Amino acid sequence: MNLSKITRAMIFPLMTAAALASLSAPAYEKGDWLVRAGATTVSPDESSSNVFVGGTDLGLGVSVDSSTQLGLNIAYFYSPKWALELLAATPFSHDIELQGVKLINAKQLPPSLTANYFFNDTNSAFQPYVGAGLNYTLFFDESFAQSSRDAGFSDIDLDSSFGITAQAGFDYMIDEKWLVNASVRWIDIQTDATFDLNGAAGSVDVDVDPFVYTLSVGYRF
Secondary structure, three states, rough: HHHHHHHHHHHHHHHEEEHOOOOOOOOOOOOOOOEEEEEEEEEOOOOEEOOEEEEEEEOOOOOOOEEEEEEEEEEEEEEEEEEEEEEEEEEEEEEEEEEOOEEEEEEEEEOOEEEEEEEEOOOEOOEEEEEEEEEEEEEEEEEHHHHHHHOOOOEEEOEEEEEEEEEEEEEOOOOOOOOEEEEEEEEOEEEEEEEEEOOEEEEEEEEEEOOOEEEEEEEEO
């Protein structure tokens, strides 16, 4: 885990938003609901074990590419400064590569539940926050690329993952109901991949550990 990269990525949106001028807008209140939707990019900061086949270390690891989809989240304020947020999205699709060659394609859904703390309790349009919570990532529709199948790869399976998540972001109120949002979060995602290569059992462990960037529009109820 690269703590310096995580820290820089989480502080950036707050520093950027701090330069915006404040407008008069009602602060959040207990019982408020927010619904946000927009573009979400999952950018893996992965590390990988070497690939093993039949107990033999091939001396090579794998890499995971980024994916952008529609991100959705719902937040409920149980006090003026604290909110519970549920992150959802349409499925992300990732290519897993070996030495730059596509080996596997897999889809995943990373629902996350965080408790977010909002710093401003004044009537400010700028509402920065930080949050932490838990994530469950489900991998599905795993498949080998045709070239991999031709080479004898089969029976791919990626384990689901359960871990922690942290985020920083801000809402900027356009009026009493509408807002724009930017956030970055880090998610602890680990998966063990097992497969078969010409009758020999294979495996590789991958710490995906992505940064997740979101730019969205929201509505306050």
